[in-house]
Amino acid sequence: MSTTAFDGAGVSPPSTARTTNDLIRRQNLSAVLSLLHSEGTLSRTQLGTSTRLNRSTITGLVAELIELGLVRELPAGAPTGRVGRPTLDLQPDDRVAALSVRVEPQAVTVALVGLGGTVHARLRHDTSRPPTPRRFVQIAASSVEAMRADMDRHYRVIGAGLAVPGLVNANGSVLVAPTLGWRRDPVAARLSDELGMPVTAGNDASIGALAESRFGVARGARNLLYLGGALHSIGGGLIIDGTLLRGTSGYAGELGHTVIDPRGRRCVCGRKGCLEAEVSLGLLEPLLGRRKLDEDELDVELGVVRDPAVLREVARQVDVLSTALTNFVNAFSPETVVLSGYLGVLLSVSRERLAEAVRVHPLGAEGRTIRLERAHLRSRLMLVGPAELAFAALLADPAGVR
Ligand SMILES: [Zn+2]
Numbered sequence: 001m002s003t004t005a006f007d008g009a010g011v012s013p014p015s016t017a018r019t020t021n022d023l024i025r026r027q028n029l030s031a032v033l034s035l036l037h038s039e040g041t042l043s044r045t046q047l048g049t050s051t052r053l054n055r056s057t058i059t060g061l062v063a064e065l066i067e068l069g070l071v072r073e074l075p076a077g078a079p080t081g082r083v084g085r086p087t088l089d090l091q092p093d094d095r096v097a098a099l100s101v102r103v104e105p106q107a108v109t110v111a112l113v114g115l116g117g118t119v120h121a122r123l124r125h126d127t128s129r130p131p132t133p134r135r136f137v138q139i140a141a142s143s144v145e146a147m148r149a150d151m152d153r154h155y156r157v158i159g160a161g162l163a164v165p166g167l168v169n170a171n172g173s174v175l176v177a178p179t180l181g182w183r184r185d186p187v188a189a190r191l192s193d194e195l196g197m198p199v200t201a202g203n204d205a206s207i208g209a210l211a212e213s214r215f216g217v218a219r220g221a222r223n224l225l226y227l228g229g230a231l232h233s234i235g236g237g238l239i240i241d242g243t244l245l246r247g248t249s250g251y252a253g254e255l256g257h258t259v260i261d262p263r264g265r266r267c268v269c270g271r272k273g274c275l276e277a278e279v280s281l282g283l284l285e286p287l288l289g290r291r292k293l294d295e296d297e298l299d300v301e302l303g304v305v306r307d308p309a310v311l312r313e314v315a316r317q318v319d320v321l322s323t324a325l326t327n328f329v330n331a332f333s334p335e336t337v338v339l340s341g342y343l344g345v346l347l348s349v350s351r352e353r354l355a356e357a358v359r360v361h362p363l364g365a366e367g368r369t370i371r372l373e374r375a376h377l378r379s380r381l382m383l384v385g386p387a388e389l390a391f392a393a394l395l396a397d398p399a400g401v402r
Helices: 014-039 044-051 055-067 133-154 187-195 204-214 281-288 295-304 308-332 342-349 351-359 378-396
Strands: 071-073 090-092 096-104 107-114 118-126 156-164 174-177 182-185 199-203 224-229 234-240 336-341 371-374
Touching: 014 044, 014 055, 014 090, 014 378, 044 055, 055 071, 096 133, 096 378, 107 133, 107 378, 118 133, 118 378, 133 187, 156 187, 156 204, 156 378, 182 187, 187 199, 199 204, 199 378, 204 224, 204 234, 204 336, 204 378, 224 308, 224 342, 234 308, 281 308, 295 342, 308 336, 308 342, 308 351, 336 342, 342 351, 342 371, 351 371
Parallel strands: 096 156, 156 199, 224 336, 336 371
Antiparallel strands: 071 090, 096 107, 107 118, 174 182, 224 234
């Protein structure tokens, strides 16, 4: 656990001292609030250790965050909910909240998430077919309406974040979301108009990477490769040097369309043999004779299955995934690789094979081990993840958001 903070002593020329001091103060507020947001509960001493700021600076910053209504003190001796830790006394104020919205081909999920990642409420609306953008906005708005009374009474909602399984640009417009059948739609603006609050949209795998690096198995990782598998698609999210990789248009990380076998199966993108066309729960379900298995059911199913056809197909997909992982690890040099959804299930049934894939290094770099983990947040991932988009501005400048 470490973060960037500035002490400020002796760095400001007199003429710009005031603006520089103000800038440093705001950066430090951001560092302290971000730590509390991802860690949950910390003492002033722990904050000082993590930020390398002195005690009086921490006291002043905490007082300002309390004044802003973003942090609260726990009464001494209050239970912290963590085993084996001493009693701690500061928490992000989870009454400051964001709406988290996720759209999938078969469902629209809305959650109310507090600062610190507390899920206060959630509503899932199943759909019989992928919703159009217009229909999606209607469903999301009616879910928010159902939460409205509670929201207005107890929470300060600062905005909404939206996760889309597709390419989303910096303005929140979807370029293409194949599994939803969406093309060129300003979906964040539509939803913002309907809800009357700012909406930030992003690609679901990038959001997964962000959430796992903040609250999950890759907490604190500066270089993370995240791959999430849905029924018919694979999304990638990359955090490089602590920053989500976006690329020129904001579409970086489309690792599901890495061509693994040019003579392979036809992909929705038009090419052949993309990773997501070759490694897919959609190919396995007919062999299992079951559909719409969730992650937990799939764990059980693949744990006990003895059908040779199923085992062959799982082994084939694991081989393909291994090849892709070796390529990605060589290209991006992550410290941690996180697999989620269907790919997390494959990791559980073939850990050795996949661990081997990330261990191999063509130039024999020694002493470097890459952690290969299954996503921890599971069903919480896509509830807390989209809210992170809405919290981003607040965390970057706590004093600037009223
Ligand atoms: Zn493709």
